[in-house]
Amino acid sequence: VEQILVAGGQAVGVRLHNGEVIKAPVVISNATLWDTYTKLLREEDLPPSYRQSALATPVVDSFMHLHLGIRAEGLEQLTGHHVVVQDANKDITEPGNTCMISIPSVWDRNLAPEGHHVIHVYSLESYAGWCRDQGYQEKKKLRSQPLLTALERVIPDIRERIVLELIGTPLTHAHYLRRYQGTYGPAIAAGKGLFPGPHTPIKDLYRVGDSTMPGIGVPAVAASGILCANSLRC
Ligand SMILES: Cc1cc2nc3c(=O)[nH]c(=O)nc-3n(C[C@H](O)[C@H](O)[C@H](O)COP(=O)(O)OP(=O)(O)OC[C@H]3O[C@@H](n4cnc5c(N)ncnc54)[C@H](O)[C@@H]3O)c2cc1C
Structure with a gap:
């Protein structure tokens, strides 16, 4: 419309x-x-x-998102939902501090190719300061690190397991969900x-x-x- x-x-x-x-x-x-x-x-x-x-x-902040495809061998005991608070002394709404992890292929094996899991991790992130300039790719990588660190609490060798990595920023969220500033x-x-x-x-x-x-x-x-x-x- x-x-x-x-x-x-x-x-x-x-x-x-x-x-x-x-x-x-x-x-x-x-x-x-x-x-x-x-x-x-x-x-x-x-x-x-x-x-x-x-x-x-x-306006509530937007989000950093991390979508991963990972090798699943040895993760038979994995559960699907995790909330990681990185630092209990900090405000839980601080960007990167509270990370929500969903691994839906734990419950439905059809959601990932055989031998793999699909993972979504997200945390609050301010929209301010994001633009698709020359430093965008580097900033995406940097700002997704807290999400990976949180995931390491659940799957310690996560970095060695990754076969697909898609990072979403507040700009991604605003664009694909067509929401002002990618807000919640x-x-x-x-x-x-x-x-x-x-x-x-x-x-x-x-x-x-x-x-x-x-x-x-x-x-x-x-x-x-x-x-x-x-x-x-x-
Ligand atoms: C990361 C995340 C995790 C969440 N987790 C939970 C949870 O666990 N439990 C829970 O209850 N809620 C959760 N929420 C909140 C919940 O998803 C939202 O509050 C809810 O989906 C909002 O629904 P909505 O229909 O109001 O808006 P939206 O889902 O944003 O729908 C608005 C629609 O309007 C469309 N649109 C915009 N502009 C136009 C246009 N010009 N023409 C045509 N279409 C247009 C958009 O494309 C969009 O599809 C979560 C949200 C996020 C972002």
């Missing part, structure tokens, strides 16, 4: 990147609030003060604010997903869809 079409203060459909226009009585955006309000709507479609305060919502979502702490509901100032335009009530996470975004569906029925 290139743009949500608004006429006379009312959402009337969407225009796709190929130019096709799809008319609709209701438009529901599942993109983040930043993507919806800056990319999918024109600035003049929203009341300035509403737009300004919505876009000022604090709005930084609205429990008890310190509420995620906005499905309504927008534009008639017949609703929002769902992880920048709406009740918040981030698969169960929460499913609930946001239910909330929106019930709003439409009223």
